[in-house]
Amino acid sequence: MKQMLLLVALVATMLPLWSQTEQKPRRQRMDWFESVKSPEVKANGDVTFRLFAPQAKEVTVNGQWGPAAPMEWDDDEQVWKATVHPTVADIYPYNFVVDGQAVNDPANKDLFPNELFKGSLLLMPNPEMLYTERDIPHGKVHYCTYYSSVLKELRTMLVYTPADYDLKARLRYPVLYLVSGTTDTEETWYKAGRTNFILDNLIHDGQAEKMIVVMPYGNMNTGNPRPSSSAATECYEIFSQEMEQCVMPYVETNFRTQADRRYRAIAGFSRGGGEALYTAFKLSDRFSAVCAYAAYLTDEVYAERFGHLVNNPEKMNSLFHLIWFGVGSDDFLHDPVKQNEALFTQKGIRHEAFDTTGGHTWMNARKYLGITAKKLFKK
Amino acid sequence: MKQMLLLVALVATMLPLWSQTEQKPRRQRMDWFESVKSPEVKANGDVTFRLFAPQAKEVTVNGQWGPAAPMEWDDDEQVWKATVHPTVADIYPYNFVVDGQAVNDPANKDLFPNELFKGSLLLMPNPEMLYTERDIPHGKVHYCTYYSSVLKELRTMLVYTPADYDLKARLRYPVLYLVSGTTDTEETWYKAGRTNFILDNLIHDGQAEKMIVVMPYGNMNTGNPRPSSSAATECYEIFSQEMEQCVMPYVETNFRTQADRRYRAIAGFSRGGGEALYTAFKLSDRFSAVCAYAAYLTDEVYAERFGHLVNNPEKMNSLFHLIWFGVGSDDFLHDPVKQNEALFTQKGIRHEAFDTTGGHTWMNARKYLGITAKKLFKK
Incomplete structure (x- = not known):
């Protein structure tokens, strides 16, 4: 009973914004909530983007590290997926283009603040960059x-x-x-x-x-x-x-x-x-x-x-x-x-x-x- | 020459995130930048949403004031458009659903901060609401x-x-x-x-x-x-x-x-x-x-x-x-x-x-x- 209540609670917390137009079975949305990691920055500098957009026909990821990269649907993970390798580890604004519509990355809480671009921020660790947060006194x-x-x-x-x-x-x-x-x-x-x-x-x-x-x-x-x-x-x-x-x-x-x-x-x-x-x-x-x-x-x-x-x-x-x-x-x-x-x-x-x-x-x-x-x- | 430079400057400032996948003539994007007002809150409490998404087949606006509202393509304005009338003037998170994909409102700089929902905030003036900014000393x-x-x-x-x-x-x-x-x-x-x-x-x-x-x-x-x-x-x-x-x-x-x-x-x-x-x-x-x-x-x-x-x-x-x-x-x-x-x-x-x-x-x-x-x- 408790488990059930919490399950209902969580789903309902997630869905108020789009539940009325939801077209996929709820279970699939739950899977997405639990598992999508994007962006994933690996130690070798590879960055993997993921997007759950089952109805989309064409998705690209578009960031300032280089040309837009096409994303491909991954049947195992049930997401659109692309891996890029920026030459310099830096902070890059990026977004996804889903069938022509620019969207930010739903799995990334770091947004690019802008009046027009709805982008997200890829934050790559790089000790040589001055933007790096260190454990020193902070303003x-x-x-x-x-x-x-x-x-x-x-x-x-x-x-x-x-x-x-x-x-x-x-x-x-x-x-x-x-x-x-x-x-x-x-x-x-x-x-x-x-x-x-x-x-x-x-x-x-x-x-x-x-x-x-x-x-x-x-x-x-x-x-x-x-x-x-x-x-x-x-x-x-x-x-x-x-x-x-x-x-x-x-x-x-x-x-x-x-x-x-x-x-x-x-x-x-x-x-x-x-x-x-x-x-x-x-x-x-x-x-x-x-x-x-x-x-x-x-x-x-x-x-x-x-x-x-x-x-x-x-x-x-x-x-x-x-x-x-x-x-x-x-x-x-x-x-x-x-x-x-x-x-x-x-x-x-x-x-x-x-x-x-x-x-x-x-x-x-x-x-x-x-x-x-x-x-x-x-x- | 100066005008031209500034024109190029402005377009280039706008487009770095998506220029590589841009499929519409640039002029159309300029029109959009110049004219889209969303959300527009009228004195009678009507709220009009607009979205430039020429490739979309179905768009709805989805907010906590009531059921999702279908948006319709307006040939004059060249935008998807819907007008709603929330019963209570309040602050509502909302987003657009474009062919099944939830996106926030590109014309609105007020974002709903959230790990998952990429929503925007509709801020309706209402002097009876405690959230109203007044010209008093601010913390x-x-x-x-x-x-x-x-x-x-x-x-x-x-x-x-x-x-x-x-x-x-x-x-x-x-x-x-x-x-x-x-x-x-x-x-x-x-x-x-x-x-x-x-x-x-x-x-x-x-x-x-x-x-x-x-x-x-x-x-x-x-x-x-x-x-x-x-x-x-x-x-x-x-x-x-x-x-x-x-x-x-x-x-x-x-x-x-x-x-x-x-x-x-x-x-x-x-x-x-x-x-x-x-x-x-x-x-x-x-x-x-x-x-x-x-x-x-x-x-x-x-x-x-x-x-x-x-x-x-x-x-x-x-x-x-x-x-x-x-x-x-x-x-x-x-x-x-x-x-x-x-x-x-x-x-x-x-x-x-x-x-x-x-x-x-x-x-x-x-x-x-x-x-x-x-x-x-x-x-």
């Missing part, structure tokens, strides 16, 4: 709700504080503002970017200063993101207002920051990097470092909005101790980033350029964060 | 990484602190431990349960004491959750060890708690409620209140493990100022919960029972939290 990630007077809505930002933040109640910390890209959410730098573990490791190893990292939501709700330069610039302008009027005041009230431009930096990936560059130059009295991860501003934006800075390299060089650009050789933004660097070189503005392989990916975004976090706020 | 939700010496792995717990926690650096707070159910993750009480907004509202309105709420991950990795009483009891036992040896020490080191059993309560939904009851009775020197949301322990577990308590009502009544059971009339656990209450009545153990309509849902779980949070730690 915390705080989800903060604030009212945006600019956007007239409640919003969420994430704030990382290092491991000793709660133990040293009088210490104040420098702040890095870290902005996510188009279609990302305020959670993406945390869950796909692993900002907290990258900083935990660098700080523990003495490679980065202790710092607070603020992860605001880069989407300014400016309607459909139909691409155009003027729309992008409008979005960057609103972001800079949101930063100045809402995000920064909240952070400086609620966290123990060093409220001084020398201890304030801003970085971002993709659109977030555009927002970072624009905000740093517009609020140059508030920031002393800016890092653009696969991001740039156009020559026109510099000429129209920041001529007083780009035509005054002496001023720029005294204001910013770090202006940093990183981009991958296969990144679709490679050329405009290089064009931005060329402008700064031509103007005599001090900056650093980092070139790597790969594309516009979170594998590279994590790499950029790891490299630049070491450079910030050095005494 | 924070902290994601904390800790090493579990019981489970030999790094784990995450979420901790809510009320709005004034960071402003009153000397104040100490009572703690409610709030455990999620089978297949839920440590995020479910936050994102589907809206614990933070429920507490923000109750505290702001003077209806609940200021308290810290700790949301641990109830999955004890005890292998496949094949249902049996002994497996459940084993899981509860491990959970109580995890609480005593890892979760509670972490919380009491890292947060300003009132470290006294009078100011410590535990509650949980479904399996989490079983874990809460078991832990409260096993560690009765540490807890003075326990709330079971659609949860129970069997008569056998009481007899075998907690005979010294259930057969000593005087002791139980002096130890626990609140033992609370809530369950819905359609909940598949209704009868065993009532059986648990009957045992306590028969033994003369003081407890409260709350009966409501509905099933084993997060709509009810939020309701239970709102009711019990008012009862805890009253002076």
Whole structure:
């Protein structure tokens, strides 16, 4: 009787979302619940994906480690199955495409936070990667709700504080503002970017200063993101207002920051990097470092909005101790980033350029964060 | 040229996950990106769902407001579409079933955190619901990484602190431990349960004491959750060890708690409620209140493990100022919960029972939290 009750309980707990359209015998769903392991990462670097989708005709697994891999129905396991072997053990967003429909991996609780892509995260252990969780003191990630007077809505930002933040109640910390890209959410730098573990490791190893990292939501709700330069610039302008009027005041009230431009930096990936560059130059009295991860501003934006800075390299060089650009050789933004660097070189503005392989990916975004976090706020 | 670059940029940003298997003309995908609004909640309570799935043959939307609704292809909008009208404006987990495959809503960034269900959250505005975000002071939700010496792995717990926690650096707070159910993750009480907004509202309105709420991950990795009483009891036992040896020490080191059993309560939904009851009775020197949301322990577990308590009502009544059971009339656990209450009545153990309509849902779980949070730690 007890067994029966618990069995009923478990099935009913599992099924409320889809029981009404369930077409397979319940027993089969139970088997699936009990046995599907996906992704399964083996010691040799093989990764096996599994999906229970008995009605599907064609399934592929699609991730940023390489080309899409067809999955095959395995009669023994009663799942679609594929094994891949990424060259580099890393964290990869992926999804399944089931008869043309993209779905995330039902067996994997690690989701890729995104406005559009319903992907999952393949987390491969790799001690050489900074994202690796180690048994060292860990910082915390705080989800903060604030009212945006600019956007007239409640919003969420994430704030990382290092491991000793709660133990040293009088210490104040420098702040890095870290902005996510188009279609990302305020959670993406945390869950796909692993900002907290990258900083935990660098700080523990003495490679980065202790710092607070603020992860605001880069989407300014400016309607459909139909691409155009003027729309992008409008979005960057609103972001800079949101930063100045809402995000920064909240952070400086609620966290123990060093409220001084020398201890304030801003970085971002993709659109977030555009927002970072624009905000740093517009609020140059508030920031002393800016890092653009696969991001740039156009020559026109510099000429129209920041001529007083780009035509005054002496001023720029005294204001910013770090202006940093990183981009991958296969990144679709490679050329405009290089064009931005060329402008700064031509103007005599001090900056650093980092070139790597790969594309516009979170594998590279994590790499950029790891490299630049070491450079910030050095005494 | 700039427009072109940005267009290429945007498309490429959108497509990395599925570009390799893309079968539709790119323009169609752009249309979808620009125009799909789902879910759309209208002022009259109608909710319209939309899904771009041109290859699908049959699509339904499946949520806890009622029976699954068939979706129909709309030639004008080029999406599958359905409109429903939930009787009560609430927060509902839902998904789409596309030719038998459950998927979450690609246009909705609010995901239902779960180990198995890839669902989305329909958030309907309703000023009468405690989950409603208001422009009042908000608490924070902290994601904390800790090493579990019981489970030999790094784990995450979420901790809510009320709005004034960071402003009153000397104040100490009572703690409610709030455990999620089978297949839920440590995020479910936050994102589907809206614990933070429920507490923000109750505290702001003077209806609940200021308290810290700790949301641990109830999955004890005890292998496949094949249902049996002994497996459940084993899981509860491990959970109580995890609480005593890892979760509670972490919380009491890292947060300003009132470290006294009078100011410590535990509650949980479904399996989490079983874990809460078991832990409260096993560690009765540490807890003075326990709330079971659609949860129970069997008569056998009481007899075998907690005979010294259930057969000593005087002791139980002096130890626990609140033992609370809530369950819905359609909940598949209704009868065993009532059986648990009957045992306590028969033994003369003081407890409260709350009966409501509905099933084993997060709509009810939020309701239970709102009711019990008012009862805890009253002076």
